[in-house]
Amino acid sequence: MQKMILTVDDSASVRQMVRFTLEEAGYGVIEAVDGKDAMVKLTGSSVNLVITDLNMPNMDGIELIKGVRQNSAHRFVPIIMLTTESQATKKQEGKQAGATGWIVKPFKPDQLKAVVKKVLG
Amino acid sequence: MDRHRQTFIEEATELLGDLEATLLELEESPADPELVGRAFRSLHTIKGSGAMVGFDEVAALTHEVENFFELARDGKAEIDKRVIALTLSTCDQIREMIQAEGDTEDQALHAVTSEIIDAFKRLVSESGGAVPAKINPDRTEAADGKSDKGALAETASYRISFKPKPHFFQIGANPLLILEELRGLGECAIVAQTGAIPTIDKLDPENCFTWWDIVLTTDQGPNAIRDVFIFVEDECDIAIKEIEDAADISDGANYKRLGEILIDRGLVTEEQLQKALGDHKRIGERLVESGAVDRDQVNSALAEQEHIQKLRRDRQMADRVSSVRVPAKKLDDMVDLVGELVTAQARLTQMVLREQNTELLEIAEEFERLTAELRDKTMSIRTLPIGTIFSGFKRLVRDLSEELRKQVKLSTKGAETELDKTVIERLNDPLVHLIRNAIDHGIESPETREAAGKPVEGTVHLEAIPSGAHVLIKISDDGAGLDLERIRARAVRQGLIASEAELSENDLYSLIFAPGFSTAENVTSVSGRGVGMDVVKKSIEALRGSIEVESARGAGTIIVLKLPLTLAIIEGLLVNIGANAFVLPLATVEECVELAASDAALTERRRMVNIRGEAVPYIRLREFFSIRGASPEIEQIVVARVDGHKVGFVVDEVIGDHQTVIKTLGKLFDDITDVSGATILGDGSVALILDVPKLLKNIEHEYRVQIGADSYGSKGATIH
Numbered sequence: 001m002q003k004m005i006l007t008v009d010d011s012a013s014v015r016q017m018v019r020f021t022l023e024e025a026g027y028g029v030i031e032a033v034d035g036k037d038a039m040v041k042l043t044g045s046s047v048n049l050v051i052t053d054l055n056m057p058n059m060d061g062i063e064l065i066k067g068v069r070q071n072s073a074h075r076f077v078p079i080i081m082l083t084t085e086s087q088a089t090k091k092q093e094g095k096q097a098g099a100t101g102w103i104v105k106p107f108k109p110d111q112l113k114a115v116v117k118k119v120l121g
Numbered sequence: 122m123d124r125h126r127q128t129f130i131e132e133a134t135e136l137l138g139d140l141e142a143t144l145l146e147l148e149e150s151p152a153d154p155e156l157v158g159r160a161f162r163s164l165h166t167i168k169g170s171g172a173m174v175g176f177d178e179v180a181a182l183t184h185e186v187e188n189f190f191e192l193a194r195d196g197k198a199e200i201d202k203r204v205i206a207l208t209l210s211t212c213d214q215i216r217e218m219i220q221a222e223g224d225t226e227d228q229a230l231h232a233v234t235s236e237i238i239d240a241f242k243r244l245v246s247e248s249g250g251a252v253p254a255k256i257n258p259d260r261t262e263a264a265d266g267k268s269d270k271g272a273l274a275e276t277a278s279y280r281i282s283f284k285p286k287p288h289f290f291q292i293g294a295n296p297l298l299i300l301e302e303l304r305g306l307g308e309c310a311i312v313a314q315t316g317a318i319p320t321i322d323k324l325d326p327e328n329c330f331t332w333w334d335i336v337l338t339t340d341q342g343p344n345a346i347r348d349v350f351i352f353v354e355d356e357c358d359i360a361i362k363e364i365e366d367a368a369d370i371s372d373g374a375n376y377k378r379l380g381e382i383l384i385d386r387g388l389v390t391e392e393q394l395q396k397a398l399g400d401h402k403r404i405g406e407r408l409v410e411s412g413a414v415d416r417d418q419v420n421s422a423l424a425e426q427e428h429i430q431k432l433r434r435d436r437q438m439a440d441r442v443s444s445v446r447v448p449a450k451k452l453d454d455m456v457d458l459v460g461e462l463v464t465a466q467a468r469l470t471q472m473v474l475r476e477q478n479t480e481l482l483e484i485a486e487e488f489e490r491l492t493a494e495l496r497d498k499t500m501s502i503r504t505l506p507i508g509t510i511f512s513g514f515k516r517l518v519r520d521l522s523e524e525l526r527k528q529v530k531l532s533t534k535g536a537e538t539e540l541d542k543t544v545i546e547r548l549n550d551p552l553v554h555l556i557r558n559a560i561d562h563g564i565e566s567p568e569t570r571e572a573a574g575k576p577v578e579g580t581v582h583l584e585a586i587p588s589g590a591h592v593l594i595k596i597s598d599d600g601a602g603l604d605l606e607r608i609r610a611r612a613v614r615q616g617l618i619a620s621e622a623e624l625s626e627n628d629l630y631s632l633i634f635a636p637g638f639s640t641a642e643n644v645t646s647v648s649g650r651g652v653g654m655d656v657v658k659k660s661i662e663a664l665r666g667s668i669e670v671e672s673a674r675g676a677g678t679i680i681v682l683k684l685p686l687t688l689a690i691i692e693g694l695l696v697n698i699g700a701n702a703f704v705l706p707l708a709t710v711e712e713c714v715e716l717a718a719s720d721a722a723l724t725e726r727r728r729m730v731n732i733r734g735e736a737v738p739y740i741r742l743r744e745f746f747s748i749r750g751a752s753p754e755i756e757q758i759v760v761a762r763v764d765g766h767k768v769g770f771v772v773d774e775v776i777g778d779h780q781t782v783i784k785t786l787g788k789l790f791d792d793i794t795d796v797s798g799a800t801i802l803g804d805g806s807v808a809l810i811l812d813v814p815k816l817l818k819n820i821e822h823e824y825r826v827q828i829g830a831d832s833y834g835s836k837g838a839t840i841h
Contacts (some may be wrong), residue, residue: 001694002711002762013129013170020125026588028711028762030733041733046712055162069291078293084169100293101352106172106180119352121298 003120004028004045008038008052008064009082014105018051021109022116035059039067042074049120050079051103054090062090062097069098078119082107125174130219132170133179136163137212144205144212151200160208161190167215179218182234185241186211189248198248207244211237276307277363278429279346280386281335284358287328294353300333302349307339310428312421334421336364336428364429376429380404382422389413449542452503459492459499460690460782464801466492467780471803496690496780500541504686507585507592508536510549514556518581521560528578529564531556535585540592544664544684548594551657555596555680556581558654563600563678573675575599591666591708592686597679603672605629611638630670634658665797667814693781693800695808696759696772698743699750702808704781704800705770709761709813713775716756730758730769739769740820763814770813781810795819 005027007018019029030047032038034056042050050068054061061081068074078100083091091102100119103112140163147156164187172180186208192198214233221230281303285296300311311333318330337346343361350359377385380394389397389408397407405419466488473485511533522529540548564570564579571577584595605626612632613620624632632638636655661668666684685691685708693704694713714732716739729736739758742748758769783798790796797812 001707001713004712011132011166011170013125013132013174016128017125017173024586024588024593026591026708045733055165076290076293078295084165095292095355098292105169108173118302119293119295119298121295121301 002026002028003048004030005049005051005116005120006030006032006038006041006047008032008035008050008056008061010034010053010056014053014082017109018112021112025113025116027116027120035061035064035067038064039071042068042071047074047077049116050074050077051082051116052079053082054094062093065094065097065099080115080119126176129170129174129176133167133215133219136167137216139163140167141209141212144208147200148202148205151205154194157190157194157200161187161194164190176219178231178234179215182211182215182218182238185238185245189241189244192245192248198244204244207237207240276338276340277342278336278338278432279343280360280362280364280425281337281346282332282358282360283335283350284332285329285353286356286358287325287330289329289353289356290327292353292356294356296329296331296333299349299353300335303335303337303346306341306345306349307337308428308432309338310336310424312417312424314417314421316415316417334418334424336425338428338432364425376426376433378404379419379422379426380408382425383408383414383419386418386422388418388422452499452542455499456503459496462492463496463690463780463782467803468805493780500690501539503542504539505542505545506537507540507545507548507594508533510545510552511536511583511585513549514552514583517553517556518560521557522564525561526566527560527564528567529560529581530578531581531583533583535587538585538587538592540585540684541686544686547660547664548682548684551660551682552583552594552596554654554657556583559596559598559600559678559680563598563602565601569601588683592684594682594684595679596682597677599677602674602676602678603630603633603670604674608632630672633670634668665812691781691783691810693779693810694759695776695779695802696757697774697776698746698772699748701746701748702776702802702806703742703772704779704808704810705759705761705813706781706810707778709763711760711762711767714758714760714769716758716771718752718754718756721756732760732767735767737767737769739771740817741771743771743773745820745823761813763817768817770811779808783810 005018005022007015007022007029008031009015009018010033015031015033019031022029030041030045032041035052036059038050038052039059041047050064052061052064059067065079065081068077068079079098081091081094081099081102082105083094083102084105094102101115103115140160143156143160143163147153147160150156164183168180168183168187171177171183189198189204193200193204214230214237217230218234283296283299285294289296303309304311312335314332314334315330317332318324324330339345343363346361347359350357380389380398383389384391384394393408393411393413394404397404397411397413405423408414409416409419470485470489473481514533515531518529518531559581560579564581565573565575567577570579580599582595582597584597586593586595608629609618609624609632612618612629612635615638617632617635617638618624634654634657638654658668661682661684664684666682669681669683670678671681672678692707694707694710696703696705712732714730716730720730728740729738731737737758737760741752743750743752752771753773756771756773757775758771759775760767760769762768779800779802781800784800785798786793786796795812795816796809797815798810799807800810802808
């Protein structure tokens with residue numbers, strides 16, 4: 001069955017690019033605009049992977065990662081965080097919170113596909 | 122990519138507005154950290170999204186401004202009137218750059234951009250801030266999926282030990298994917314080490330106790346191996362060591378003896394080995410008995426021995442045999458047999474499950490695994506790279522462009538994409554048609570192109586893209602695009618549509634696939650007779666594929682063919698309605714949700730279900746197929762994606778995954794389009810395979826006919 005990916009980002013362009021790239025690669029994609037929205041959309045659904053930005057209003061990426069890792073239904077879901085080159089400490093924080101991997105922004109569709117394949121198969 | 126650019130332009134315009142407002146507020150209270158943070162965030166998003174959709178210059182410009190604002194945010198620089206004025210003019214500049222759509226020809230625009238960049242660079246250095254390096258030398262490159270292909274290493278063998286720490290699963294990592302990725306690098310022998318697994322009463326199933334010994338032969342070099350572990354470095358212990366003399370075949374294929382390997386790995390000492398050798402049993406047994414090593418470690422060493430010996434044998438063989446030519450007929454027979462085998466295996470598994478005989482079950486599982494492997498291997502023998510037909514088209518394009526006095530070049534991408542041999546063979550004619558059409562109708566004459574400011578030489582681009590269980594083949598041209606008005610006029614004249622009919626753009630495009638349709642004013646030897654597109658569509662559909670058209674007036678046309686990887690066997694989802702079994706191709710299925718009778722009653726008239734806030738329409742297959750009997754209390758909705766839209770199919774029960782060997786239904790059933798074939802289930806009964814897109818079309822048609830009748834569905838259509 002199609003694998004579902006939740007993309008969390010406050011930028012519509014990033015969400016759209018992620019959706020387009022991953023749908024083309026045969027995955028299903030759900031969008032959320034921030035951590036709070038993501039937590040709501042995760043409830044009761046079977047998501048196989050979360051891709052989240054770190055810098056977001058309402059609930060940021062780090063909090064979202066922590067939230068997911070505390071949620072018994074999604075504790076083991078792989079999470080990819082989107083970081084930028086200037087966020088080395090943020091990346092460390094994300095890893096501590098339980099992120100599975102990371103992609104450095106800006107990224108090209110092929111890079112996204114490669115990393116998704118790496119953690120989701 | 123155009124859609125992305127559009128979204129970016131809208132988003133950036135909005136962000137620039139926000140940024141300006143923030144800047145004006147900053148002018149009032151320049152030290153407010155909240156405001157500085159907000160400005161930074163806006164800049165940051167513009168930069169990130171801009172770079173992703175190809176506005177590289179916008180990204181480069183924003184990067185400099187962002188650098189300064191980062192310093193300001195960290196209290197290392199001050200924002201004064203000069204900075205605000207400069208940033209405001211940056212906003213204007215970005216707007217103009219976006220308006221120019223990334224047009225890189227405008228020199229004046231360039232000049233202003235570099236002026237602003239220099240100004241901000243000066244500001245940053247004045248504030249004493251070191252300019253952050255654009256890319257961290259931190260091994261981010263690898264995480265981006267780019268491994269250093271530039272420096273291809275020689276083929277070498279490595280001994281890898283991969284020991285996940287107990288909390289390995291807590292970060293959502295999966296050791297099996299890592300092993301799979303290693304396998305992708307080259308020839309691989311993997312032995313699981315299970316010695317550390319505690320007894321079941323002490324076992325915490327959320328921790329990882331197994332570790333792996335791997336012998337890998339690859340030409341990608343040790344860095345590629347390390348990159349596999351990049352995300353999990355901190356969560357496991359990894360040792361990678363090259364096996365020095367692996368490829369040395371001067372002594373024939375014989376590799377080290379088991380004892381030597383174990384000493385090499387530091388698991389036993391020379392002394393222990395000599396002592397064990399005194400006995401007469403096999404060396405491995407003796408060492409295990411004496412407690413020097415455990416059985417897994419011996420197995421791992423044996424795996425290494427076997428792996429290297431095989432590698433050496435292969436090396437010796439390589440010169441002698443490279444490939445075997447086999448008549449295609451033999452392969453086809455083999456696929457048929459594998460199909461039968463898969464069916465027989467499914468029956469066996471079902472039988473064994475009923476018997477509840479664990480020994481038998483073990484054999485059945487082994488049989489299942491082998492069958493699946495055999496199936497995949499057989500299918501892969503039948504696949505060919507699509508480039509085999511791509512190369513033939515170069516000549517076609519050359520000849521056609523000469524004949525039509527146009528200048529056209531053909532570019533191709535993804536020639537290495539593999540497809541079933543039969544699919545490739547049957548794809549040739551439709552592709553020839555499409556390329557002819559692109560050159561004849563699409564690409565304009567050199568004069569027209571020049572007048573329109575396009576390059577005189579037109580381009581036809583062929584691209585194959587693997588996409589899950591499908592391959593997409595794109596045929597695009599940079600010609601005139603489809604003329605919607607002409608299509609409409611022609612269709613009206615030919616009586617295909619009524620003159621006042623309201624049609625969407627997509628509906629109009631799909632008219633070009635109607636039998637007898639052609640918009641070309643003159644019949645040329647190449648096209649214009651109106652035989653073609655309908656034939657193309659039929660042959661693609663015969664391959665269980667689909668065809669879509671996208672076009673922009675003046676910019677060209679894109680035709681996308683979506684084709685299944687293989688024709689003989691598909692992954693299906695087996696469902697039940699009453700006593701009838703159906704299979705839905707798994708590739709179209711997105712998810713399954715429950716439909717409780719109480720919810721169904723509420724939404725009975727609208728037939729919509731709410732899935733995570735998205736309204737998804739559903740169809741009751743029981744009604745559509747007029748299957749007698751009552752539905753169960755809780756039904757299942759199988760949500761499928763068709764042409765980008767989600768549709769739910771209500772069934773009684775979802776059974777699960779099913780390896781579906783497709784049998785055609787025979788001539789008698791030719792006009793039943795809801796069903797693409799049938800398959801034999803484990804118990805010998807037959808399940809119909811639903812053709813989801815066609816089924817949906819038929820339902821839509823049925824619905825239109827019945828509209829006006831009181832309740833749609835209650836008198837639904839019947840399978841003949």
